Amino acid sequence: MHPNEKTAISTRVIGLISGTSVDGIDAALVEISGQELDLKIELLAGETYPYPAELRERILALCAGAAISMAELALIDDAIAFSFAQAAQNIQNGHQAANLIGSHGQTVYHRPPKKDAGTGGYGEKNLRVSDSPLGYSLQLGRGALIAYLTGITTVSNFRVADIAIGGHGAPLVPRVDAYLLSHPEEGRCIQNIGGIGNVAYIPPRYGDWLSKIRGWDTGPGNSLLDLAVQHLSAGAKTYDENGNWAASGTPCYPLVEQWLRQEYFHLPPPKSTGRELFGVTYLEQCLKDAQAYQLNSADILATLTELTAASIAHSYQTFLPEMPQRVMLCGGGSRNLYLKQRLQLLLASIPVLTTDEVGLSADFKEAIAFAVLAYWRHLGIPGNLPTATGAPGEVLLGEIHQC
Known part of the structure; x- marks a missing residue:
């Protein structure tokens, strides 16, 4: 005790x-x-x-x-x-x-x-x-x-x-995730997608497993998407339901690569962030960058959605001791079907589920x-x-x- x-x-x-x-x-x-x-x-x-x-x-x-x-x-x-x-x-x-x-x-x-x-x-x-x-x-x-x-x-x-x-x-949730969502044989990433994304990496539950847990803020979750939706819809919408608007567009991959060079994505964990970085000023710069590519509204949302997915995948590939055998999403972003599909594509054979599927409300x-x-x-x-x-x-x- x-x-x-x-x-x-x-x-x-x-x-x-x-x-x-x-x-x-x-x-x-x-x-x-x-x-x-x-x-x-x-x-x-x-x-x-x-x-x-x-x-x-x-x-x-x-x-x-x-x-x-x-x-x-x-x-x-x-x-x-x-x-x-x-x-x-x-x-x-x-x-x-x-x-x-x-x-x-x-x-x-x-x-x-x-x-x-x-x-x-x-x-x-x-x-x-x-x-x-x-x-x-x-x-x-x-x-x-x-x-x-x-x-x-x-x-x-x-x-x-x-x-x-x-x-x-x-993030403060990884210790809770460890006791509610760990598995005796399977390494898991519990990825929350709120305004900001954060991950808890939980290794298989044996030996000194608790000391091997890692967690950090991966970057933007819904913050830029929601701000962009409000801007592009002139306030008529507050979020992109199911990612449908973004799904109708085409991501601009050179822009995503440019945005991923932002310093935060390359800082080693532990690290945390918020709207102070990924907020209105950041979105304004993203919109300015997008002008060179003549993107329509759907393309802008698709590209920002790709940034969220790519920043999560990049974070795993760069900072995890090993890739997980399963990823489980939670938070509002777990309901964005287009975002989930993009993340699944980037993580290839690693199953991307929600915590609902293991009995814990996403x-x-x-x-x-x-x-x-x-x-x-x-x-x-x-x-x-x-x-x-x-x-x-x-x-x-x-x-x-x-x-």
């Missing part, structure tokens, strides 16, 4: 998250038992609750770097917390009340640590703020307010403890993961995986807010 670890008993936990796509709050009501290797979950209910349109626009503007006052930031923080609390209350309808909430909140800013973070060199008392190698990540939607509004103990701010010791604070896996992380925090079990976040050791993740 880990120090301070409590005895695990079956409990109902709500996991809440809104990712970098800002398309709504994913809520999962989960029955959890066991601890790590014996961890078991049952999804009792899963639902996505859209943000009010005005709040979503304000969040997206903030993520894009809009300058706002502290008063405006406080109002957005409150509004997100109220929306998360409402989602937690709604997901319990028709079910026994939950005992715990794990709320990731809404990421509005993420800064990876500098290259040498985590070496212990940031502890000097005379360190200037400008010298800090630490990362920074801000999730809005105060856990204390969610706890008060729901009457349920809430765990939030999952990333800050890992960042404080020099990690990226991301739509709500991230929300389930934060329910598990809250459960582990309550039990005193570390939630980060140093080989994924780059932190020098394991830490308890999340701040507990009693109702």
Whole structure:
């Protein structure tokens, strides 16, 4: 047992998250038992609750770097917390009340640590703020307010403890994936495609398998696609359903090759990114680059979709110790059939499935993961995986807010 670890008993936990796509709050009501290797979950209910349109626009503007006052930031923080609390209350309808909430909140800013973070060199008392190698990540939607509004103990701010010791604070899901989706004989990549893509490489479950797990952000997932759809449709659409629009176009491979030369794709893991890189400014440059090829709207979407697929495949081929025997997709991008087809083509004989096909909801896996992380925090079990976040050791993740 880990120090301070409590005895695990079956409990109902709500996991809440809104990712970098800002398309709504994913809520999962989960029955959890066991601890790590014996961890078991049952999804009792899963639902996505859209943000009010005005709040979503304000969040997206903030993520894009809009300058706002502290008063405006406080109002957005409150509004997100109220929306998360409402989602937690709604997901319990028709079910026994939950005992715990794990709320990731809404990421509005993420800064990876500098290259040498985590070496212990940031502890000097005379360190200037400008010298800090630490990362920074801000999730809005105060856990204390969610706890008060729901009457349920809430765990939030999952990333800050890992960042404080020099990690990226991301990705945090690989440890959960390891215990829910590992296989005794098969190496697997669990690829989440939200606004940003991230992977957990899980080797076969034998020997010192946990230390061989790797995880990192692969690059853009849906972020550029959604922004492009909104731009190309003059706001009439917010996403490309099933990838149908992109599928009607033709990818421009010289552009994809040009974009893949971007520095991030060649940085070795651990690494993390967000809309700060793959956001509005990046899309504007992509659209400018595309002008030389006289692409129509469908071709632009097909090319951006190819970038997401190619960046994932390139990431595997460049940084994995060995290619997986199976890839399992989750997140909103797992429903983009055209993107899935392109990734399957690039990975050749490696089967590309979704986590639905092994019994774990692809739509709500991230929300389930934060329910598990809250459960582990309550039990005193570390939630980060140093080989994924780059932190020098394991830490308890999340701040507990009693109702």
